[in-house]
Amino acid sequence: MGPDGRGAVLTGDRALLSVAQMAVADRLTVAGGTPVPVLMGAAGSAVARIIADRWSPGRVAVLCGPGDNGGDGFVVARRLAEAGWDVQLSLLGAPDRLTGAAAHNAALWTGPVAPLSPAVLEGATLIVDALFGAGLNRAPDRRVAALLAAAAAQAPIVAIDVPSGVMGDTGADLGAVAASLTITFFRKKPGHVLLPGRTLCGETVVADIGIAPSVLDRIAPQTWENGPDLWRDALPLLHPTGHKYTRGHALVWGGYPMTGAARLATRAAARAGAGLTSVAVPPQALPIYATALTSIMVRPVTGAEDLAALLSDGRITAHLIGPGAGVGDATRSTALAMLATGRAVVLDADALTSFAGDPAALDRAITGPCVMTPHDGEFARLWDTTGDKLHRARAAAARSGAVIVLKGADTVIAAPDGRAIVNTNAPPTLATAGSGDVLAGLVLGLLAQGMDAFDAAAAAVWMHGDAASRFGPGLIADDLPGLLPAVLRGLSA
Ligand SMILES: NC(=O)C1=CN([C@@H]2O[C@H](COP(=O)(O)OP(=O)(O)OC[C@H]3O[C@@H](n4cnc5c(N)ncnc54)[C@H](O)[C@@H]3O)[C@@H](O)[C@H]2O)[C@H](O)CC1
Numbered sequence: 001m002g003p004d005g006r007g008a009v010l011t012g013d014r015a016l017l018s019v020a021q022m023a024v025a026d027r028l029t030v031a032g033g034t035p036v037p038v039l040m041g042a043a044g045s046a047v048a049r050i051i052a053d054r055w056s057p058g059r060v061a062v063l064c065g066p067g068d069n070g071g072d073g074f075v076v077a078r079r080l081a082e083a084g085w086d087v088q089l090s091l092l093g094a095p096d097r098l099t100g101a102a103a104h105n106a107a108l109w110t111g112p113v114a115p116l117s118p119a120v121l122e123g124a125t126l127i128v129d130a131l132f133g134a135g136l137n138r139a140p141d142r143r144v145a146a147l148l149a150a151a152a153a154q155a156p157i158v159a160i161d162v163p164s165g166v167m168g169d170t171g172a173d174l175g176a177v178a179a180s181l182t183i184t185f186f187r188k189k190p191g192h193v194l195l196p197g198r199t200l201c202g203e204t205v206v207a208d209i210g211i212a213p214s215v216l217d218r219i220a221p222q223t224w225e226n227g228p229d230l231w232r233d234a235l236p237l238l239h240p241t242g243h244k245y246t247r248g249h250a251l252v253w254g255g256y257p258m259t260g261a262a263r264l265a266t267r268a269a270a271r272a273g274a275g276l277t278s279v280a281v282p283p284q285a286l287p288i289y290a291t292a293l294t295s296i297m298v299r300p301v302t303g304a305e306d307l308a309a310l311l312s313d314g315r316i317t318a319h320l321i322g323p324g325a326g327v328g329d330a331t332r333s334t335a336l337a338m339l340a341t342g343r344a345v346v347l348d349a350d351a352l353t354s355f356a357g358d359p360a361a362l363d364r365a366i367t368g369p370c371v372m373t374p375h376d377g378e379f380a381r382l383w384d385t386t387g388d389k390l391h392r393a394r395a396a397a398a399r400s401g402a403v404i405v406l407k408g409a410d411t412v413i414a415a416p417d418g419r420a421i422v423n424t425n426a427p428p429t430l431a432t433a434g435s436g437d438v439l440a441g442l443v444l445g446l447l448a449q450g451m452d453a454f455d456a457a458a459a460a461v462w463m464h465g466d467a468a469s470r471f472g473p474g475l476i477a478d479d480l481p482g483l484l485p486a487v488l489r490g491l492s493a
């Protein structure tokens with residue numbers, strides 16, 4: 001158990017702060033004795049230092065907006081000019097409209113301030129986007145959009161805080177152009193890791209501008225970017241005295257005739273460390289599963305009594321139904337029987353779709369540890385799709401009482417208590433048939449060993465991405481389970 005007593009150690013380093021939480025961090029820092037102009041000076045100086053580390057002096061066009069993002073831009077301009085850069089600065093709006101720290105830093109800029117126009121881009125070998133940051137509240141107008149497009153065509157863009165047009169809290173694109181590098185302050189926002197924001201940011205660097213990490217104790221962040229330090233301590237260890245039952249017994253419901261999905265999930269669960277893995281199959285499917293699986297037990301199940309007898313085996317510590325199960329009442333009633341055991345259950349694919357239009361039946365049945373792993377289409381059949389991905393996954397988790405893994409290139413893992421983790425290590429090669437079956441099996445394998453549902457889901461999603469990254473191009477889902485030993489070795493190093 002981590003110090004917060006809730007499983008993994010949710011460290012501050014991976015915390016994602018909303019725009020409002022970032023403003024609290026600013027306010028606490030100012031209250032602690034750092035005036036805003038100094039904080040802005042630190043921000044702009046950090047941006048200039050990172051630029052100077054990466055590019056040799058040339059002509060740079062600094063595009064400043066009407067607020068503090070623009071204020072940061074004035075600091076960057078001054079610092080780069082001091083370092084010998086040829087700085088062309090232009091400002092959206094009248095200089096006398098600037099206020100506070102932005103006005104203070106604009107006054108320290110001794111060079112010309114041109115009105116915002118493409119002329120400022122002439123000959124530039126680098127662009128600094130200081131137009132809008134955390135204060136963006138609507139799509140940039142046509143003039144700004146045209147300038148950004150011209151800038152992107154002219155030279156690499158370094159965006160301050162976020163690329164102008166990206167919403168910090170959601171990563172939504174209101175008309176941004178892609179930056180090569182985005183430099184933000186203290187901690188990332190969800191918009192730096194959710195799509196399309198993450199892509200528009202290019203490389204994202206987090207600069208320390210003197211905000212003390214202790215402000216996180218007051219802010220109490222609930223959102224993190226996924227990584228092993230969040231759940232490594234919660235990973236089931238191989239207890240020296242352990243035997244197969246302490247490593248749990250994972251049960252997969254084997255579909256027919258679509259047997260491949262369950263076989264992939266079963267292999268993944270075994271590779272994730274479940275001590276015993278078995279697959280329950282309709283009798284006619286027995287030969288197919290039996291020939292394909294060796295260390296994995298195949299259990300023929302005929303009818304409800306047989307199922308009840310199987311599920312009454314207290315040694316079974318976690319269940320999975322969904323991959324290849326088929327959509328309909330049979331899958332629905334088997335899922336309900338598994339949930340009724342009160343032991344860990346993973347619901348994926350067809351098991352989710354079998355409750356389409358009646359999510360309340362599912363909510364009512366979830367009383368024990370449960371992880372559901374919908375993609376967007378399956379999610380839309382069960383839950384409300386309004387709002388950004390973090391909001392949607394959190395609402396479904398709160399409503400169902402299950403951990404929701406809303407899959408995608410920016411998978412969100414949400415717990416019923418409001419915690420959420422955004423995953424950023426999934427390569428595009430994971431978009432291949434059967435990939436979801438393997439993920440469901442990984443979650444099952446970790447749950448079977450007693451891991452907390454939220455930690456198990458986050459760890460499985462990360463391992464899934466790490467396995468695919470280790471393989472590279474040409475990946476198919478069948479390759480994934482065999483890559484787990486390397487992933488686990490990497491985690492225990
Ligand atoms: N977080 C930190 O530690 C620090 C952040 N800093 C920088 O401050 C900005 C946020 O500044 P803010 O003044 O709140 O907003 P912006 O500068 O992003 O926007 C200015 C202003 O523009 C208006 N506006 C919004 N959208 C549009 C639009 N599409 N068209 C026209 N005008 C628009 C709105 O009124 C905004 O208020 C943050 O990003 C950091 O870069 C501090 O400088 C240092 C510490």
Ligand SMILES: [K+]
Binds near residue numbers: 131
């Ligand atoms: K910006």
